[in-house]
Amino acid sequence: MHEMALAEGVLQIVEDTIRGQNCTRVTAIRLEIGALSHVEPDAMRFCFDAVIRGSVAEGARLEIDTAPGRAWCHNCGHEVALPSLIAACPDCGGFQVQVTGGQELRVKDMEVN
Amino acid sequence: MCTTCGCGHGDVAVEGEAALPHHHHHHDHHHAHAPGISPTRIIEIERDILSKNDHLAWHNRDDLARLGVLALNLVSSPGSGKTTLLARTAADLGTRRAVAVIEGDQQTSLDADRIRETGARAVQVNTGKGCHLDADMVGRAIRQLQPEPGSLLFIENVGNLVCPAAFDLGEAAKVVILSVTEGEDKPLKYPDMFRAASCMVLNKSDLLPYVPFDVEKCVEYARRINPGIEVLQLSALTGDGLGDWCAWIERQASAITAKAS
Ligand SMILES: Nc1nc2c(ncn2[C@@H]2O[C@H](COP(=O)(O)OP(=O)(O)OP(=O)(O)O)[C@@H](O)[C@H]2O)c(=O)[nH]1
Numbered sequence: 001m002h003e004m005a006l007a008e009g010v011l012q013i014v015e016d017t018i019r020g021q022n023c024t025r026v027t028a029i030r031l032e033i034g035a036l037s038h039v040e041p042d043a044m045r046f047c048f049d050a051v052i053r054g055s056v057a058e059g060a061r062l063e064i065d066t067a068p069g070r071a072w073c074h075n076c077g078h079e080v081a082l083p084s085l086i087a088a089c090p091d092c093g094g095f096q097v098q099v100t101g102g103q104e105l106r107v108k109d110m111e112v113n
Numbered sequence: 114m115c116t117t118c119g120c121g122h123g124d125v126a127v128e129g130e131a132a133l134p135h136h137h138h139h140h141d142h143h144h145a146h147a148p149g150i151s152p153t154r155i156i157e158i159e160r161d162i163l164s165k166n167d168h169l170a171w172h173n174r175d176d177l178a179r180l181g182v183l184a185l186n187l188v189s190s191p192g193s194g195k196t197t198l199l200a201r202t203a204a205d206l207g208t209r210r211a212v213a214v215i216e217g218d219q220q221t222s223l224d225a226d227r228i229r230e231t232g233a234r235a236v237q238v239n240t241g242k243g244c245h246l247d248a249d250m251v252g253r254a255i256r257q258l259q260p261e262p263g264s265l266l267f268i269e270n271v272g273n274l275v276c277p278a279a280f281d282l283g284e285a286a287k288v289v290i291l292s293v294t295e296g297e298d299k300p301l302k303y304p305d306m307f308r309a310a311s312c313m314v315l316n317k318s319d320l321l322p323y324v325p326f327d328v329e330k331c332v333e334y335a336r337r338i339n340p341g342i343e344v345l346q347l348s349a350l351t352g353d354g355l356g357d358w359c360a361w362i363e364r365q366a367s368a369i370t371a372k373a374s
């Protein structure tokens with residue numbers, strides 16, 4: 001389950017960021033996960049809970065903003081919404097679509113005290 | 114699995130590396146001793162979760178480009194025939210270009226042993242509980258292998274059609290191997306992997322008379338997700354179609370070598 005490695009990556013970014021900051025605890029972490037990224041939000045939550053145990057972020061809330069999938073349709077000549085990598089263009093039903101958004105995998109910010 | 118933090122990294126072993134003491138990532142524990150209550154505030158981060166892996170992959174790619182080494186990352190479900198194909202490829206191309214292989218498996222050095230039998234160099238990486246290779250493991254394996262300038266480096270990823278799609282290793286291209294006994298619907302079921310790959314190899318073509326596998330449909334599914342994907346059909350067992358595979362590799366290698374010189 002690669003979400004475990006990604007959750008460790010989140011914690012490492014949080015620990016790097018907090019170094020030298022005057023705070024004692026991380027109370028929330030906000031991620032942006034694209035609908036077309038390699039990550040299943042539920043699996044990420046599960047792994048996150050395992051990874052933060054015993055860390056400065058123990059007990060922190062995980063907030064996940066999902067970015068919608070977007071693609072350029074070569075048939076229609078405009079941008080369309082794309083719910084998954086195997087979906088057709090919602091306007092013309094074709095598969096000549098090129099993903100333009102929804103692959104985000106970012107740590108946005110965190111709440112500390 | 115590392116019991117301190119629940120990760121698999123503590124068990125990663127790269128063949129040839131001096132044994133290191135098992136190290137735990139140290140998580141900071143200073144929260145326990147803080148006096149009073151400090152005010153809550155938001156700290157902006159805005160960093161890609163994969164930024165560390167991608168940075169290490171960038172270094173791998175840079176090192177390989179400087180040497181004019183073509184690196185291909187072979188991904189598939191377990192048993193599609195990656196090692197069989199690599200052993201044949203090493204035997205066929207090894208006379209023209211030096212071939213080295215990084216073998217990724219959770220356990221055993223069986224696959225690296227099979228490669229070494231062909232005379233090619235190989236390093237086994239055991240990922241322990243890990244379900245994919247990452248750029249750090251591959252960088253360490255490259256330092257063990259010291260590939261020759263102008264050589265071919267094959268990376269056989271852990272057999273898994275899901276997780277390896279997310280991790281850039283610094284390769285020139287991912288090649289997804291699909292054997293005909295797995296069914297033609299795999300590109301639709303595992304689109305992330307077929308989208309990440311530049312080339313799809315349909316292996317075990319010698320079995321086509323015995324299994325209901327629709328090659329045309331499979332290619333259509335793969336191109337739905339990845340219109341530019343190249344498709345090769347071969348049998349690593351009989352050698353049928355290997356000429357096209359070797360020619361494809363040679364084309365990729367020439368492009369890399371041309372850039373290095
Ligand atoms: N009939 C047939 N069998 C093949 C072919 N290629 C590989 N095999 C057989 O498929 C089985 C798995 O082959 P491997 O090369 O070990 O597959 P792999 O992808 O390296 O497997 P893992 O590393 O365990 O994921 C072996 O029994 C091979 O002999 C082929 O082209 N045709």
Ligand SMILES: [Mg+2]
Nearest residue numbers: 195196224269
């Ligand atoms: Mg193998």
Ligand SMILES: [Zn+2]
Nearest residue numbers: 073076089092
């Ligand atoms: Zn359209």
